[in-house]
Amino acid sequence: MNSTENVLLDIKDLHVWYKVYGGFLKVLNGVHLTVRPGERVGLVGEAGCGKTTTMKSILQILPPKDSKIPKGEILYKGKDILKMNFGELQRLRSKEVAMIFQDPTAALNPVFTIGAQIGDVIKYSLAVEEKSVQKEKIKTLSARALKEVYLPDPERILTNYPFQLSGGMRQRVCIAMSISSPRNLLIADEPGTSLDVTIQDQILRLLREIVEKLGTSIILITHSLGVAREMTDRIYVMYAGTIVETARAKDLFKNPVHPYTRGLLASVPKISGGGIAKGILGRIPDYLNPPPGCRFQPRCDYANSNCQEKPPQLVEVEKEHFVACYLAQE
Amino acid sequence: MQQKELEMTNMNQNHNALVKTVANPKSLFWTNLGRNWYKFSRNPLSVIGLVIVLTIVILAIFAPWIAPFPEHAGPFTDYKNAGQPPSLQHLFGTDNNGRDIFSRVIFAFRGALIMAVVVLALSVPPGVLLGLIAGYFHHTWIDTVVMRITDIFLGVPPLILALAIASVLKPSLMNAMIAVTVMWWPWYTRLVYGMASSISNEYFVVAAELTGASKFHIIFREILPNCLSPIFTKMALDVGWVILMGASLSFVGLGEQPPTPALGRMVADGARYMPTYWWMTVFPALAIVLTILGFNLAGDGVRDMLETRMG
Amino acid sequence: MAQKENSEILKVQNLKKYFRIGKDKKGPIYVRAVDGVNFSVKYGETLGLVGESGSGKSTIAYTVVGMYQPTSGQILFKEQNIGMRAPKRPLSLKKEIQIVFQDPGSSLNPRQTIEQILRLPLELHTKTPKRQLREKMVELLEKVELPPDYLYKSPPSIGGGEKQMVAIARALAPNPSLIVLDEPTSALDVSVQAKIINKLMDLQKELNLTYLFITHDLSLMRNVANRIAIMYLGKICEVADAATFFEKPLHPYTQMLISSVPVVTEEEERLKPKKVVSIGEIPSPVNIPPGCSFHLRCPYKMPICSEVDPEMVEVASGHIVRCHLFSRTENK
Numbered sequence: 001m002n003s004t005e006n007v008l009l010d011i012k013d014l015h016v017w018y019k020v021y022g023g024f025l026k027v028l029n030g031v032h033l034t035v036r037p038g039e040r041v042g043l044v045g046e047a048g049c050g051k052t053t054t055m056k057s058i059l060q061i062l063p064p065k066d067s068k069i070p071k072g073e074i075l076y077k078g079k080d081i082l083k084m085n086f087g088e089l090q091r092l093r094s095k096e097v098a099m100i101f102q103d104p105t106a107a108l109n110p111v112f113t114i115g116a117q118i119g120d121v122i123k124y125s126l127a128v129e130e131k132s133v134q135k136e137k138i139k140t141l142s143a144r145a146l147k148e149v150y151l152p153d154p155e156r157i158l159t160n161y162p163f164q165l166s167g168g169m170r171q172r173v174c175i176a177m178s179i180s181s182p183r184n185l186l187i188a189d190e191p192g193t194s195l196d197v198t199i200q201d202q203i204l205r206l207l208r209e210i211v212e213k214l215g216t217s218i219i220l221i222t223h224s225l226g227v228a229r230e231m232t233d234r235i236y237v238m239y240a241g242t243i244v245e246t247a248r249a250k251d252l253f254k255n256p257v258h259p260y261t262r263g264l265l266a267s268v269p270k271i272s273g274g275g276i277a278k279g280i281l282g283r284i285p286d287y288l289n290p291p292p293g294c295r296f297q298p299r300c301d302y303a304n305s306n307c308q309e310k311p312p313q314l315v316e317v318e319k320e321h322f323v324a325c326y327l328a329q330e
Numbered sequence: 331m332q333q334k335e336l337e338m339t340n341m342n343q344n345h346n347a348l349v350k351t352v353a354n355p356k357s358l359f360w361t362n363l364g365r366n367w368y369k370f371s372r373n374p375l376s377v378i379g380l381v382i383v384l385t386i387v388i389l390a391i392f393a394p395w396i397a398p399f400p401e402h403a404g405p406f407t408d409y410k411n412a413g414q415p416p417s418l419q420h421l422f423g424t425d426n427n428g429r430d431i432f433s434r435v436i437f438a439f440r441g442a443l444i445m446a447v448v449v450l451a452l453s454v455p456p457g458v459l460l461g462l463i464a465g466y467f468h469h470t471w472i473d474t475v476v477m478r479i480t481d482i483f484l485g486v487p488p489l490i491l492a493l494a495i496a497s498v499l500k501p502s503l504m505n506a507m508i509a510v511t512v513m514w515w516p517w518y519t520r521l522v523y524g525m526a527s528s529i530s531n532e533y534f535v536v537a538a539e540l541t542g543a544s545k546f547h548i549i550f551r552e553i554l555p556n557c558l559s560p561i562f563t564k565m566a567l568d569v570g571w572v573i574l575m576g577a578s579l580s581f582v583g584l585g586e587q588p589p590t591p592a593l594g595r596m597v598a599d600g601a602r603y604m605p606t607y608w609w610m611t612v613f614p615a616l617a618i619v620l621t622i623l624g625f626n627l628a629g630d631g632v633r634d635m636l637e638t639r640m641g
Numbered sequence: 642m643a644q645k646e647n648s649e650i651l652k653v654q655n656l657k658k659y660f661r662i663g664k665d666k667k668g669p670i671y672v673r674a675v676d677g678v679n680f681s682v683k684y685g686e687t688l689g690l691v692g693e694s695g696s697g698k699s700t701i702a703y704t705v706v707g708m709y710q711p712t713s714g715q716i717l718f719k720e721q722n723i724g725m726r727a728p729k730r731p732l733s734l735k736k737e738i739q740i741v742f743q744d745p746g747s748s749l750n751p752r753q754t755i756e757q758i759l760r761l762p763l764e765l766h767t768k769t770p771k772r773q774l775r776e777k778m779v780e781l782l783e784k785v786e787l788p789p790d791y792l793y794k795s796p797p798s799i800g801g802g803e804k805q806m807v808a809i810a811r812a813l814a815p816n817p818s819l820i821v822l823d824e825p826t827s828a829l830d831v832s833v834q835a836k837i838i839n840k841l842m843d844l845q846k847e848l849n850l851t852y853l854f855i856t857h858d859l860s861l862m863r864n865v866a867n868r869i870a871i872m873y874l875g876k877i878c879e880v881a882d883a884a885t886f887f888e889k890p891l892h893p894y895t896q897m898l899i900s901s902v903p904v905v906t907e908e909e910e911r912l913k914p915k916k917v918v919s920i921g922e923i924p925s926p927v928n929i930p931p932g933c934s935f936h937l938r939c940p941y942k943m944p945i946c947s948e949v950d951p952e953m954v955e956v957a958s959g960h961i962v963r964c965h966l967f968s969r970t971e972n973k
Binding site: 196229263265266269271272276277279 | 693694800801802830831832833834835836838839857858859860861863864865883884887897898899901902903904905906908909912913
Binding site: 534556 | 762
């Protein structure tokens, strides 16, 4: 799909199912996503579209008994994550990929100090290579991580408990944890969503600065098109477990093709006024019995009979701009 | 665009026609029976527990027809046959009076289950009611009064309280049930108090208050339905514990009086013949253990089934 | 319902709401959630209250609706004093003012059916005879574009947007005049939000409703409110009509907020004021700095700002600001 050279993460045709009463929730229906080194990729979609499931698949933290991956590959540096053994997965989680969760309050353990928690992350990351790590080294690295996220007085914060910090500070701690040892890929799940808009702005700018400085790739998951536009180089738009459109950030907003993307953009309120479009009629499909063809078809104003038979594949409409829609192909 | 809206309007009109005929589902529990069973049976131990419980219940109800020697559950003696070890004819052996222990155990289940049902039926409603009231009026004098009284009852060691009451009254099954009821209600008050006081702060309760709902409506229509799941779960688990309490009381002679069989009593009576005539104590004791185990496992299944999605 | 054009349905005068959270050597400690607020809402308009956490916007909403008792100040509804908690308010007043909360998951009882949820206000406030109750409920559902068989569903089985529609239907049931909407779409996706906001606007026209609309989402506010008031730490900083608010924001906090909004079009980018970088954390409403409460984060701070709290100044018709940059005593 993209140039195959130098791709860090390559998700190919990923299908993920959850076992529930009555069958399977066929959430992901062929997700394609690539991230190159140093690239900032946005994954935009609304509630229930499968963004979190996709991310959990990368780190293999889906519920083991109740989930199933019937098809697909997740290639990291060429190796399929889905076929990794426990040791390789541990190495992946402690040295390669880090996740920054959505709610910093829930991501931090309330009964341990910040120092203990960052210390743990560092310890396990280093333990992959070194048998034992000295406390001093961990403390130094922890303080340095907190400095990187511009937290004032890092030594004192290491002794604090999460409840003593504000929401913005907790989010910075989570970011610090994720960069405390060098990583190649960060996954940020709706960073700053639970925080005030000015604090969220600070957090997003911090993330951008860190990613530029360290050369890390980042997948930014968000439901806000505005955030994706400001923060990412390439955007994937996801609906009901499929990627419906992907393009470079500026191209996506200049020339949105897929009806869902267009509907979404029209629904976003603009500070220039003009009212809001009527939204998109209908609701997300029932994952137990999803429509056989294009999953957006029941809500699409332009659907024809073609759309009900087979799900459309991603097709290039301009440079690096792909759309999964039969009508776009005409 | 028009097409879509037209379809939606048609759907609405069809639904309008339905509104007269759609039955009002009596209870969300039964309509979701399949789903509820799925949740219950995910843990095979719960199913085992349910099997044990159903077995005991059937044995208790149909005791006169299932027990091989139903008359042995009454004033029957046959000293020639006393002290027989377990055999094909007497699965659990015979006791010192020559009575078939297996039959007596089956009949003893009756008293045990009756005690559980009556005790819970009498203790749960007042306990829950007090908890609701204290919880809704929390941080007021009502809360203080109710909860401190509850604390007093909870502070007395349960068995001692039951013994004290049961020994003041004449020993009988009825009085044993009264004794256990008196010390059982506070647990429900405490359970419901915690829930009711936090639910009182939920926005849906505030919304009802703001619009002018009466306190009766709020307590029984808004708060109580959200407390039911933990209450039912606790009741399911409590059956076993009430039976144990009943057995403890009959062990010391309070409760069901001879010749009616009672599990605890049988354990006590058989104890002095240990270890030679071990079957006289061991089988009734095992029956107690099995009963509690069955209700606990089934109770865990009930909890899995009722797990609320709230919060 | 005597409704005079351009007259005020709600008037808030010098409203203060303090919460006592303990005491220290100097005396009791208060959270000054609302610290002297003046505004009014005209019949049929939508007044937007915007601000971040700790600004006091939700506290104002809850006080208007009767969840809190004002510490001081007055709230006049249709020229009647309503500065008291709901239990003390007459039923006829409760009918007139309704609220839609932010999270429909917790504002609708998960153990009730929608029929039960709608029944309560209908029975309390309308004289609908029992036989016609169901019809009335179906009517309400139709108003929010929900099918009649939803009466028998319970909230956990329907989506977030639909739950919020039920909450709106519940608010409409008693035929109110004023609806307070506390972040009604913050928990929802953008496409669902669009549907709900449009429905709210339609209902406002159809039923002559007045809205007090609270949100932190500035782009939403631009398209929903007629006039906007922005709050910071319990005080109003600026009030203007929606277009002016975004075209000519005067207060530094307003500029800071607007410059942080993530936008999706070039046109909006051009409209945003020059980037005002927000420094530092939002101070808590317990430790409100002396003078102008914003001075610690303000890029245009002057010496007077840390000493004297600015007055509200009317800079143009309908546009008022509370900032020393514009106060009359200061020569610009």
